[in-house]
Amino acid sequence: xxxxxxxxxxxxLGAAAAGTGGYLTLKDRPEFRGYLGNRAxxxxxxxxxxxxxxxxxxxxxxxxxxxxxxxxRVAGSVEMVREAALLSQKPQxxxxxxxxMVDLARKSGAAIRxxxxxxxSPIVVYTWGPVVEGLKKSGLVSVAAxxxxxxxxxxxxxxxxxxxxxxSALGVDELYGRARIVSTDPNRSNSGFMFAGxxxxxxxxxxxxxxxLAQHGDQAKAxxxxxxxKSSSSGKLFDQYIAGGLGAEPMAVGYENQxxxxxxxxxxxxxxxxxxxxxxxxxxxxxxxVYSAHPLIxxxxxxxxxxxxxxxxxxxxxxxxxHGFRGPLGTVAAGSDTIAGVRPAEIEAVLPMPSADVMLAxxxxxxx
Amino acid sequence: MPKTLTSVLxxxxxxxxxxxxxxxxxFSIVSGxxxxxxxxxxxxxxxxxxxxxxxxxxxSLDIGLGLQKPGGVDQDAVWPASSVWVDLFDSxxxxxxxxxxxxxxxxxxxxxxxxxxxxxxxRQVFMKDILAAVKDGKLKFLMTSATQSNSGASAYLAMLSxxxxxxxxxxxxxxxxPDVREAVGTLLQGVERSSGSSxxxxxxxxxxxxxxxxxxxxxxxxxxxxxxxxxxxxxxKEPLYAVYPxxxxxxxxxxxxxxxxxxxxxxxxxxxDMLAYLQSDAVRKRIADTGRRLPLGGPAIQATAEPDxxxxxxxxxxxxxxxxxxVIRKALDLYQQALRKPxxxxxxxxxxxxxxxxxxxxxxxxxxxxxxxxxxxxxxxQWTPSDHIFVLPFDSxxxxxxxASGDPAGQSRLLxxxxxxxxxxxxxxxxxxxxxxxxxxxxxxxxxxxxxxVIMTDGRTEGSADMFLNQWRNAPVRVPVFxxxxxxxxxxxxxxxxxxxxxxxxxxxxxxxxAFRAARGYN
Numbered sequence: 001x002x003x004x005x006x007x008x009x010x011x012x013l014g015a016a017a018a019g020t021g022g023y024l025t026l027k028d029r030p031e032f033r034g035y036l037g038n039r040a041x042x043x044x045x046x047x048x049x050x051x052x053x054x055x056x057x058x059x060x061x062x063x064x065x066x067x068x069x070x071x072x073r074v075a076g077s078v079e080m081v082r083e084a085a086l087l088s089q090k091p092q093x094x095x096x097x098x099x100x101m102v103d104l105a106r107k108s109g110a111a112i113r114x115x116x117x118x119x120x121s122p123i124v125v126y127t128w129g130p131v132v133e134g135l136k137k138s139g140l141v142s143v144a145a146x147x148x149x150x151x152x153x154x155x156x157x158x159x160x161x162x163x164x165x166x167x168s169a170l171g172v173d174e175l176y177g178r179a180r181i182v183s184t185d186p187n188r189s190n191s192g193f194m195f196a197g198x199x200x201x202x203x204x205x206x207x208x209x210x211x212x213l214a215q216h217g218d219q220a221k222a223x224x225x226x227x228x229x230k231s232s233s234s235g236k237l238f239d240q241y242i243a244g245g246l247g248a249e250p251m252a253v254g255y256e257n258q259x260x261x262x263x264x265x266x267x268x269x270x271x272x273x274x275x276x277x278x279x280x281x282x283x284x285x286x287x288x289x290v291y292s293a294h295p296l297i298x299x300x301x302x303x304x305x306x307x308x309x310x311x312x313x314x315x316x317x318x319x320x321x322x323h324g325f326r327g328p329l330g331t332v333a334a335g336s337d338t339i340a341g342v343r344p345a346e347i348e349a350v351l352p353m354p355s356a357d358v359m360l361a362x363x364x365x366x367x368x
Numbered sequence: 369m370p371k372t373l374t375s376v377l378x379x380x381x382x383x384x385x386x387x388x389x390x391x392x393x394x395f396s397i398v399s400g401x402x403x404x405x406x407x408x409x410x411x412x413x414x415x416x417x418x419x420x421x422x423x424x425x426x427x428s429l430d431i432g433l434g435l436q437k438p439g440g441v442d443q444d445a446v447w448p449a450s451s452v453w454v455d456l457f458d459s460x461x462x463x464x465x466x467x468x469x470x471x472x473x474x475x476x477x478x479x480x481x482x483x484x485x486x487x488x489x490x491r492q493v494f495m496k497d498i499l500a501a502v503k504d505g506k507l508k509f510l511m512t513s514a515t516q517s518n519s520g521a522s523a524y525l526a527m528l529s530x531x532x533x534x535x536x537x538x539x540x541x542x543x544x545x546p547d548v549r550e551a552v553g554t555l556l557q558g559v560e561r562s563s564g565s566s567x568x569x570x571x572x573x574x575x576x577x578x579x580x581x582x583x584x585x586x587x588x589x590x591x592x593x594x595x596x597x598x599x600x601x602x603x604x605k606e607p608l609y610a611v612y613p614x615x616x617x618x619x620x621x622x623x624x625x626x627x628x629x630x631x632x633x634x635x636x637x638x639x640x641d642m643l644a645y646l647q648s649d650a651v652r653k654r655i656a657d658t659g660r661r662l663p664l665g666g667p668a669i670q671a672t673a674e675p676d677x678x679x680x681x682x683x684x685x686x687x688x689x690x691x692x693x694x695v696i697r698k699a700l701d702l703y704q705q706a707l708r709k710p711x712x713x714x715x716x717x718x719x720x721x722x723x724x725x726x727x728x729x730x731x732x733x734x735x736x737x738x739x740x741x742x743x744x745x746x747x748x749x750q751w752t753p754s755d756h757i758f759v760l761p762f763d764s765x766x767x768x769x770x771x772a773s774g775d776p777a778g779q780s781r782l783l784x785x786x787x788x789x790x791x792x793x794x795x796x797x798x799x800x801x802x803x804x805x806x807x808x809x810x811x812x813x814x815x816x817x818x819x820x821x822v823i824m825t826d827g828r829t830e831g832s833a834d835m836f837l838n839q840w841r842n843a844p845v846r847v848p849v850f851x852x853x854x855x856x857x858x859x860x861x862x863x864x865x866x867x868x869x870x871x872x873x874x875x876x877x878x879x880x881x882x883a884f885r886a887a888r889g890y891n
Contacts, residue, residue: 228537229690243468243663248687
């Protein structure tokens with residue numbers, strides 16, 4: 001059961017417009033509020049993939065205009081809604097990367113006033129030129145007929161990992177040892193959490209249910225065991241991918257916006273990488289994949305203003321054009337030429353996540 | 369608000385910001401010793417900003433343990449050799465904005481003529497080749513303690529990975545497999561000297577060459593090997609040939625992260641500015657020139673390969689997959705308790721009159737730490753039954769000597785013996801060193817052990833080093849003499865003794881148990 005990105009985006013657009021419209025009538029020009037009075041200092045936890053967005057001076061300035069100053073600490077999406085050590089620090093907001101996290105936060109006893117999806121981004125696999133070339137030879141990667149982006153047969157790759165196949169058996173001669181793919185820790189971070197749901201559904205042959213979990217949970221567990229030490233946040237894993245290169249991180253699971261953001265952050269660097277002789281970073285879109293929505297969870301009333309700011313056209317535009325997040329407002333990119341060909345307008349084959357109960361059971365099984 | 373007013377406000381704001389630029393921020397960093405070479409680059413930035421920056425160098429485990437404390441580390445930033453230590457210990461998420469500055473594979477540098485003799489020049493070398501060379505008695509190496517320092521841990525985990533025959537990752541059950549234990553235990557028999565610090569180990573190699581002792585090989589960072597070879601070249605000595613084990617190495621990612629002590633926004637801004645400075649093109653080039661690999665950003669920035677010793681920072685190295693934290697912890701315990709080369713340690717305890725009161729109390733407390741397995745194992749310096757320990761309390765002469773293996777019963781006997789000692793009399797640490805050396809050299813199967821003498825004293829000693837050093841030079845093994853100082857000790861005599869024997873002195877005045885622990889990392 002796949003929903004098209006357009007339908008998905010339009011639904012979110014409707015929700016967001018209804019949310020912001022109400023606020024805008026309350027205060028005249030809220031984006032200038034910050035110049036008039038004291039700034040509200042808000043403390044909360046965010047998924048690592050949004051760190052660069054919130055640290056962007058343009059974003060800081062725009063939030064400052066709303067009278068807001070953030071102390072946003074990076075924590076995994078799953079741990080920020082479940083870990084007592086984090087929740088006991090009395091965050092005023094949580095900004096995880098999946099709608100399921102709202103349910104989990106509620107189950108952990110967080111006093112949620114409001115929540116709303118602010119951004120979204122599909123789960124992708126980051127890899128390197130030589131891996132893409134090799135996997136094309138072995139048929140695991142193909143070019144999408146519509147959009148021309150690289151699609152990964154994720155089920156076939158997972159089977160190869162479980163079978164202990166080597167890189168060279170998959171057509172990648174540059175790398176020594178067994179094929180591997182790494183995500184963040186599903187018990188702490190959302191991209192790993194969503195990837196776990198996707199893996200389980202792929203192993204099950206359908207969107208996973210409790211019965212399918214009982215049959216196929218072990219396979220999903222084996223995939224995650226083969227990863228070893230897993231990063232606690234998506235931002236960290238992406239940094240490790242960029243820093244470690246082909247030898248250290250041949251394949252890492254992340255959000256689509258992460259490489260887009262990295263390229264946009266320093267276009268000259270991106271041009272240099274593209275022109276260079278070294279292995280180049282590449283995005284593979286798993287077929288099917290899952291979408292990650294980023295809901296802002298409001299705990300303290302003071303955060304209402306943050307929600308208002310983040311859903312404003314100004315910040316939505318910054319989120320897309322400088323950081324690659326597909327927003328609920330579906331903004332068209334300015335400056336997307338820098339990264340032409342990297343992100344398709346539309347992604348086919350999107351799978352819904354298993355239900356929160358199935359996911360919790362899967363997490364418990366993987367922890368044990 | 370009219371546009372002009374906004375502009376005026378913004379202008380006023382930026383003028384204010386510019387005025388703040390000459391900050392007098394005080395900023396402190398706790399870092400791994402491998403970054404010593406980068407400190408001048410950071411200090412340049414600090415002085416340009418009018419800030420005063422201080423570096424404290426600690427082993428990765430110390431940095432990790434610091435993060436684990438409720439209060440965290442005292443410094444404003446951490447810069448360990450690998451983010452693994454942050455992942456392992458920073459459960460309270462105190463570290464922010466952790467960013468990799470460089471990538472540093474841990475590889476084996478082998479004296480070039482030795483590498484040629486082993487047939488390793490110009491071909492792929494696997495861990496099993498290294499194992500065979502150690503087994504045949506053809507290769508020994510320097511390696512830092514896996515439980516105290518990242519480079520040693522990296523080499524050790526690469527050994528474990530390789531012993532599993534190319535499986536993706538080490539899992540808990542793997543550590544109980546007899547063949548894995550045997551392979552890694554044999555590899556670790558190749559350790560000739562250990563230390564708690566990679567930078568110190570590299571200095572030891574160079575200083576030893578200068579003094580005429582030439583070690584075969586050293587596990588260290590690729591970049592540290594480059595530093596070492598630059599020095600060796602200047603001295604006209606042969607370089608260490610870079611061996612990149614083809615079945616995978618561990619790569620340190622040298623991450624710099626901020627710790628918020630609530631000292632204000634300008635301190636955090638100073639940190640982010642420093643990060644931006646370290647990531648700027650010009651500075652990246654300077655960092656790359658030290659032999660470090662840089663995070664993706666264009667291949668133009670990279671130190672030139674040096675084929676004469678097989679150094680090539682552009683070479684693709686396959687890195688091993690780091691295991692789960694619980695497995696790493698278990699692997700480190702296994703190293704300390706079973707696989708590392710056993711210690712043969714002679715401890716000289718100063719019970720002279722000047723130790724009365726405070727000194728004696730501290731010494732007894734240190735002995736409590738040292739010989740209580742639960743306490744020592746918390747920081748991974750516990751003894752094992754394979755270790756052999758001598759305790760020699762001394763004043764103007766050695767009062768008595770006790771010995772035991774490192775099993776719990778042996779340790780408690782040693783503890784009881786120390787407890788009966790009280791301060792009094794003169795001081796001659798050389799007399800104790802002489803007897804300690806005799807005890808060590810008389811041990812059977814000496815080559816199975818890593819020997820060391822550790823002298824704990826307040827430093828004021830009679831006697832002369834000459835006779836001891838004479839004995840030392842004629843001994844069949846090189847035994848380093850470490851010093852641990854108390855109170856307001858005069859370090860000069862201990863320093864020269866440590867220097868002459870390729871060891872070092874630890875300051876125990878603040879934290880005696882901590883100094884003991886550090887010293888154990890070298891043995």
